[in-house]
Amino acid sequence: MKLFRNILLAVLALLLVSGLGGYFYMRKKFEPAANQLVITGLPATFNFAWEADKLGPHAALLVPVTLPGCPRTCYLQFDTGAPTSLLYANSLAALRKQYPATAQRLLPQADTVRDFTFTLGQAQVKARRLKAYQHGASELPADSTEHFIIGTLGADIVDGRVLVLDYAHQRFSLSTQLPDSLARRTEFVPLDYASRRLILTAQVQGKSEKLLFDSGTSAFALLTSQETWQQMARPQAPIQTGTGNAMGNTITTYTTATAAALQLNNLTVPLGTVTYVEGTRMMENLLMRFSGMGGMLGNEPFSQRTVVLDLQGERFGVVR
Structure with a gap:
């Protein structure tokens, strides 16, 4: 009986330690890296766009951005489910090919773009480091008005700020109060x-x-x-x-x-x-x-x- 009790206590202790270990592992696994975005010039208010696909007319919420050396308006998908913004390496390669003035700024080093800057409405955004994943379109569309998506704008953009999304009028307003x-x-x-x-x-x-x-x-x-x-x-x-x-x-x-x-x-x-x-x-x-x-x-x-x-x-x- 004593042996059975000891075995049972050992099993319960193991389960407890495993549960705590799993809890802290999951916390660490889902903890995002430090916020890399520095934003100046707020408030910023502008119109966002919808991207349609077979799932419907509102498949993705897109925010327009402009990049140094690039005359074309590009887009980031606004995704608050992503804790950290990221870039699409295939799309960046297409921009570098079409607009050589962007080559130095948009070239990833070991899957990371450093000192990436863009204009978001009236605001200026600088990211010290952003991951660039093998994703996105490898060719620019012939129609210059077609949405060209270069990455994802994550929840890090709203850190410590106020965002107003007027869906009816497709207005995106980011401010400090x-x-x-x-x-x-x-x-x-x-x-x-x-x-x-x-x-x-x-x-x-x-x-x-x-x-x-x-x-x-x-x-x-x-x-x-x-x-x-x-x-x-x-x-x-x-x-x-x-x-x-x-x-x-x-x-x-x-x-x-x-x-x-x-x-x-x-x-x-x-x-x-x-x-x-x-x-x-x-x-x-x-x-x-x-x-x-x-x-x-x-x-x-x-x-x-x-x-x-x-x-x-x-x-x-x-x-x-």
Whole structure:
């Protein structure tokens, strides 16, 4: 009996140590590197653009940028699901070929571009170091008005700042403070910015949920687990399937109608649809589990509304 008790205690101790080790490993794994962006000249206000694909007209939210030595307007996909901004090496190579004046500035060294600068509206942005991944178009489109995407603008752009996204008028406004006149017209809920992930707390189906605000999931309202998807789906509603590419990883999406809504205090925002995904990487699934998130909230529920990300006040808001 004593031997059995000792074995049981040893197993419990091992499980406890393994659990703690796994917790700290996951924290370290998902902790982003130091913010490399230095921004001057705020506030910056400008129009953003939508990129369409087979998933719909709002597949990606694009912000226009200008680069030194490049006469063409380029675009970064605004993705708050990415804690760190990054560049596409294939796209940079195409720019260097077409515009030799950019060659020195846009040439990666060991997969990193150093002292990368660009103009964002009225603001100037300098990144000390940005990773350049083998991604993007290797040729410039013949049509100069066509969107040419050179990278991703991540959540590091809003660090310590205020972002107002007016979806109805496609306006992007980044500043250092929130006007009182706008704050009074906004319904706020708590916002957690730990590890540069924008996690808001709101009510869904009468339950308090932690939701990652991910502007990179533009075509969807709420991405969640298959189990939650089944609970939220309208009975007998048709299911729309689609395939996509997430940085080289093929995924399959399943979207259906839902009566569920996002409740921000006194403001109700209908979700319209709910989606689950197959084909995500194991590490992304583990992130969901370790963070306790109920899902990822995309742009679609706010397509005719204005969203406020107040990082100074640690709050997420929707203008009434």
